[in-house]
Amino acid sequence: MTRTSPIRILLAKPGLDGHDQGAKVVARALMEAGFEVIYTGLRQTPEAVVRAAKDNDADVIALSSMAGSHVPFCEKLTPLLEKAGLADRLCIIGGNLPKRDHDHLRQLGFRGIFPSSSRLDDIVNYVRANVP
Amino acid sequence: MSDERRSNTRRVVNESGIEIKPVYTPADVEQSGGFSFIGEPGAYPFVRGIHPLMYRHRPYTMRQYTGFGNAADTNARFKYLIANGQTGLNVAFDLPTQCGLDSDDPLAHGEIGRVGMAVDTLRDFEIAFDGIDLDKITVSLTINGAAPQLIAMYLAMAQKRGYDVRKLRGTAQNDILKEFIGRGTWIYPVEPSVRLVGDTIEYCAQHAPKYSPVSVCGYHIRESGANPIQEMAYGFCIAKAYADEVVARGLDIDEFAGRLSFNFNVFGNIFEQVAKFRAGRGLWAKIIKEQYGAQKPESLWLRMLAGGGGGGLTFEQPEINIVRGAYYGLIAALSGAQTTALCCFDEAYTIPSEYAQRISLRTLQLLITEMGLADTVDPLGGSWYVETLTNQMRQRMEEVMAELDAEGGIKALIADGTIQARVSAQAYSTQRAIESGEFPKVGVNCYRNETAEDIDVEMHPYDEEDGARQIADLNATRRSRDATCVRDTLARLRSDAQAGRNVMPAIVEAVNAYASVGEITTELAAVYGRYREPVKF
Numbered sequence: 132m133t134r135t136s137p138i139r140i141l142l143a144k145p146g147l148d149g150h151d152q153g154a155k156v157v158a159r160a161l162m163e164a165g166f167e168v169i170y171t172g173l174r175q176t177p178e179a180v181v182r183a184a185k186d187n188d189a190d191v192i193a194l195s196s197m198a199g200s201h202v203p204f205c206e207k208l209t210p211l212l213e214k215a216g217l218a219d220r221l222c223i224i225g226g227n228l229p230k231r232d233h234d235h236l237r238q239l240g241f242r243g244i245f246p247s248s249s250r251l252d253d254i255v256n257y258v259r260a261n262v263p
Numbered sequence: 264m265s266d267e268r269r270s271n272t273r274r275v276v277n278e279s280g281i282e283i284k285p286v287y288t289p290a291d292v293e294q295s296g297g298f299s300f301i302g303e304p305g306a307y308p309f310v311r312g313i314h315p316l317m318y319r320h321r322p323y324t325m326r327q328y329t330g331f332g333n334a335a336d337t338n339a340r341f342k343y344l345i346a347n348g349q350t351g352l353n354v355a356f357d358l359p360t361q362c363g364l365d366s367d368d369p370l371a372h373g374e375i376g377r378v379g380m381a382v383d384t385l386r387d388f389e390i391a392f393d394g395i396d397l398d399k400i401t402v403s404l405t406i407n408g409a410a411p412q413l414i415a416m417y418l419a420m421a422q423k424r425g426y427d428v429r430k431l432r433g434t435a436q437n438d439i440l441k442e443f444i445g446r447g448t449w450i451y452p453v454e455p456s457v458r459l460v461g462d463t464i465e466y467c468a469q470h471a472p473k474y475s476p477v478s479v480c481g482y483h484i485r486e487s488g489a490n491p492i493q494e495m496a497y498g499f500c501i502a503k504a505y506a507d508e509v510v511a512r513g514l515d516i517d518e519f520a521g522r523l524s525f526n527f528n529v530f531g532n533i534f535e536q537v538a539k540f541r542a543g544r545g546l547w548a549k550i551i552k553e554q555y556g557a558q559k560p561e562s563l564w565l566r567m568l569a570g571g572g573g574g575g576l577t578f579e580q581p582e583i584n585i586v587r588g589a590y591y592g593l594i595a596a597l598s599g600a601q602t603t604a605l606c607c608f609d610e611a612y613t614i615p616s617e618y619a620q621r622i623s624l625r626t627l628q629l630l631i632t633e634m635g636l637a638d639t640v641d642p643l644g645g646s647w648y649v650e651t652l653t654n655q656m657r658q659r660m661e662e663v664m665a666e667l668d669a670e671g672g673i674k675a676l677i678a679d680g681t682i683q684a685r686v687s688a689q690a691y692s693t694q695r696a697i698e699s700g701e702f703p704k705v706g707v708n709c710y711r712n713e714t715a716e717d718i719d720v721e722m723h724p725y726d727e728e729d730g731a732r733q734i735a736d737l738n739a740t741r742r743s744r745d746a747t748c749v750r751d752t753l754a755r756l757r758s759d760a761q762a763g764r765n766v767m768p769a770i771v772e773a774v775n776a777y778a779s780v781g782e783i784t785t786e787l788a789a790v791y792g793r794y795r796e797p798v799k800f
Contacts, residue, residue, distance in 0.1 A: 146358070147361075147364075147371070147448075149445075150445070152445065152687060155687040155800045156488075159687075159688075159691045160691070171798070173447045174447075204373060207372075229612065247578045248577070
């Protein structure tokens, strides 16, 4: 079945990290590709990300992280997503993500991992291919 | 050159949008405004440098950005850098500290000591600067939202160690308006944030007159995606907003302008960057002289750190960043910066290793010891190309500043998210230009190492126990301090904030009583409120 509504992406900036130009650049690329993007702005707690994803009925939950706190944040987020019945949503993450953390992030449910230097079109194509 | 060859010449436009000709002559300088607004080094308009002899008299201060873990970890790295010849310190604080939170705040979880040193109370400052002679080395604090507390801690720590605060030199970044544009460590809304910057400037003018309470930071605006013209024009509009705040309190411009400093970025085209700094120096002198009526020569000086360059470095082929860093150091030296700091080659991955920091420091050292960069003042001065570009860039900066004023001024345009949206649009078009190959980037869209093995970068060993350790130390300090004294000083702080008085004297009292960064922030936020960002891009 072909979907009739645009893919809806909740793009969040977790924790205290304030460098959000990367998130904003990705948001523009996703919007240009025809997706609906809700960007949370800075300083989101795991609870706030889950709430925003639920309120907006997001197909995709995307995080952008630069300051190194992605693992503790995602460890808190994953059980909250499950509890909210959002475990089936596509979770992706981008930013300064050392390779040694990738397996752990995958175990936490982040299927799409886009470290710094990823291309915008690769992120767009990944979302298109992985959201039913 | 034949017409055919001329028409086949590739069109070159720099990042600032200025078309670059294949050849420059004296006629280009004349057409762009002539040599009339250049002058001599050490004389108005200071385009060629703020001192007559520049590095012949004193080389730039080398001030690598450093800090991680707790105060003891950072103290050890400071001593390592000083032992390797670094001449200034530039302190990185962790995000909870920058956001005005204590380490035991739930929002600090996972962030303590991660991207900088964790600071909760004056005790952390005492440890961080233990054994460091503050008369021999000046300290720059890269702190913005929580700057009033940390400036107070620095002054209190120095005073406790017997230094005369009236003679103490040093700098705090303390540029909150650029935090709203990039980097995002804001706390209070725009208006009270600017008032707090005014409080620090006024307090230092009266109590610590050699201390620079604000280093206006175009650097982060550029790092967020702005072009060189926007970096300087937005930075100057921000500096004017702070100057206006203080002048409105009745201070004379000459009482504080000489202690304002600036922090700019160096990545990009060498000649465009050098022209940017020369143009900026002339423009700032003109603004302070003509718009504010300053009389003292030092009030007109654009004292600056030119450094970093993080936005130009790449994740791909990180070893090439060593070469880029060397050119960024060259730019800073050709530009007549008072201070430099270079991002390290591994910074796209991690907190820099000692090894990477030593390479950056040696780069700055060899430019002035081996390469002749300190031998003569403004070595590119008189180049028909650089002088033309300097004139053109100054005019563009003035145009952008006039536009912002006509649109309602920088404070209003930041408060409603307009500036943020402009910088974000610029960042997006640059990223697209890099991905399409239109904007060449070695190792990224050309000369790639397609078959490269995984890059071996030594990762900073982050200690998951850092947070628990810092919280235990904070609790120990809380138990040992005089609780009544803390309560009284915090009550005075709130009442001074409510009455609209300068809050710095109360903050100094509170930090001396070992009140924490978060406790002081809570008092101020109760009066000022907290910022809610307009998500606009």
